[in-house]
Amino acid sequence: MSLETVAEDIRDEARARAEDIREEGEERAEEIIADAEADAEEIREEREAAVEREIEQRREQAISSAKLEAKQARLEARRDALEEVREEVEAAIVDIDGERRRSLTETLLEAAAEEFEETESVSVYGRADDQELLEDLLDGYEGFSVAGEHDCLGGVVVESEESRVRVNNTFDSILETVWEDNLKELSNRLFER
Template sequence: MSLDTVVEDIRDEARARAEQIRSDADERAEGIVADAEADAEEILEERQQAVQRQIEQEREQTLSSAKLEAKQMRLEARRDVLQDVRASAEERIATMDEGREELTRALLDDAAAEFDDGSNISVYGRADDEALLTEILAEYEGYELAGERDCLGGVVVESDRSRVRVNNTFDSILDDVWEENLRDISAELFDER
């Protein structure tokens, strides 16, 4: 064998070896690229799912906030309507003429039952009812009009002998009736029956 042949065989072997290395490298590169693309696809899918979950969560939070805000607005509107109804009732009570004397007498009689005879009894009432109270108290021995109370009507009665004070004002009665019937009033106003 000649030297040229040996050199040529070595070259062919080197070429074949280089071709094999190149082929192996290309295969490995294709595998790495395929793995990277698969990883990228998986990461992309995970990110898309995460974004979708976040969008869904934010949508639910926004919807929940909107529902809560709407509920609060409805409650505020109901409260405003109830306040208007209460104010209207107070206005009608404050300006009522028919039955005022009879109701005031009944409230004074009810309060009088709490006090002993012979006590000096002080009665307070609405400034606009002064004449009515003076006329009614003329029939009660030991009772005198002692001053004004800021109220819709009725009486506040107290004795000089005891610490008892009876609040029989129209306001206190309205408060009791309002509290006892608020649920029914609300149901009637807002068609909840």
């Protein structure tokens, strides 16, 4: 074997070894690239899922917020409508006059008078426009006198210093009681779906 043949064999062996190393390097590079692409795909899918979750969460929050705003707007509209009805009722009560006002006021005065002893000095307050009516009605009550005005729709506020009793039999107090007792039913009638 000549030196040249040995050198050629070494070169062939080196070339073969270099080719094996190059192929291994390429295989390893392909594995690294494949792993990196798989990792990148997994990261992309995770991020897409996270973005989808956030989009869904924000959508649900927006829908919830819109529903709440709509509910608040409906409640405010209902409150405004009920307030308007209340104002109309109060205006109708103020407009009660003549014998009907006299009869209602007399009934309230009689009910209030039952709370006081006959010997007591009793002060009666009422709506400024009802002063003459009150004075006329009090002619039949011993110890009762009109003591001044009370800011109300009508009726009477009756009190006595001796017994420290105060009876509020105004149209306002009756309206408030009736209003509170029937508010749900009134609301249902006004806002039936």
